[in-house]
Amino acid sequence: MDFEINTKGKDLFLALSTVSLILMMFITTLLWWFISPRLHEISSILADISLTVLRIFYLILILGTILVYLTCYLERNFLIAHFAVAAFIKVLFPVTLMLGRLFGFNKDRLRISFIHVNNSFVKALRKKFKPEDVLILLPHCLQNSECNIRITFNINNCKECGKCSICQLKKISEKYKIHIAIATGGTLARKIIVENKPKLVIAVACQRDLVSGIQEVFPIPAFGILNERPFGPCINTTVSTDLVEKAIKCLVVST
Numbered sequence: 001m002d003f004e005i006n007t008k009g010k011d012l013f014l015a016l017s018t019v020s021l022i023l024m025m026f027i028t029t030l031l032w033w034f035i036s037p038r039l040h041e042i043s044s045i046l047a048d049i050s051l052t053v054l055r056i057f058y059l060i061l062i063l064g065t066i067l068v069y070l071t072c073y074l075e076r077n078f079l080i081a082h083f084a085v086a087a088f089i090k091v092l093f094p095v096t097l098m099l100g101r102l103f104g105f106n107k108d109r110l111r112i113s114f115i116h117v118n119n120s121f122v123k124a125l126r127k128k129f130k131p132e133d134v135l136i137l138l139p140h141c142l143q144n145s146e147c148n149i150r151i152t153f154n155i156n157n158c159k160e161c162g163k164c165s166i167c168q169l170k171k172i173s174e175k176y177k178i179h180i181a182i183a184t185g186g187t188l189a190r191k192i193i194v195e196n197k198p199k200l201v202i203a204v205a206c207q208r209d210l211v212s213g214i215q216e217v218f219p220i221p222a223f224g225i226l227n228e229r230p231f232g233p234c235i236n237t238t239v240s241t242d243l244v245e246k247a248i249k250c251l252v253v254s255t
């Protein structure tokens with residue numbers, strides 16, 4: 001599995017996450033230091049227990065961080081890394097985003113870096129999924145804005161006129177026998193996921209929607225591919241169909 005899609009650029013997010021963790025450790029230590037005299041007054045056992053709990057918490061954080069780094073850079077599946085990856089995707093992202101903004105980093109740059117990290121986690125699974133277990137999820141803005149055909153409920157309605165990427169993507173889904181769907185928003189995307197119960201989602205969207213989608217569908221792995229927006233957000237967007245096909249070749253069993 002040596003393809004390179006959205007896998008570079010992880011450093012920014014990983015570095016900021018590590019700083020977030022160090023800050024969290026610093027703040028909890030400071031809190032403990034403030035309340036420890038009071039704890040000692042109540043009971044020295046209570047103070048000892050709280051210190052032990054804090055040390056175990058730090059140990060988990062440090063081990064988790066090491067596992068996340070190893071998973072991300074070696075793209076290997078460390079069994080116990082699942083918990084660390086879950087915490088990373090669900091909890092650490094908002095903290096890191098906040099910290100990044102404090103340091104003056106652009107929100108979208110951070111989101112893109114998060115997507116790179118997430119894609120490494122998916123690749124680290126080193127697993128090929130059956131086509132019937134995979135769902136390609138697309139945003140509605142890929143459809144040409146002048147096209148009146150309703151493709152939201154059935155992409156097969158597309159007449160393949162070639163004016164937008166939908167035509168190519170439809171052909172890719174037929175070639176690899178993978179279910180493909182278009183979502184007009186988060187609610188419909190959730191409904192599609194619930195109905196199809198995929199084991200892997202290959203999602204195309206802007207950075208903001210990809211990040212929220214990846215977090216929402218977790219623990220289902222979601223491989224994110226950024227769309228391109230030559231006319232600005234949410235209108236006549238496009239996507240590299242090569243990237244979509246490469247992701248399929250890497251993550252799906254060929255039929």
Ligand code: SF4
Nearest residue numbers: 147158159161164167
């Ligand atoms: S390729 Fe399909 S969806 Fe796109 S404009 Fe043509 S008919 Fe409409």
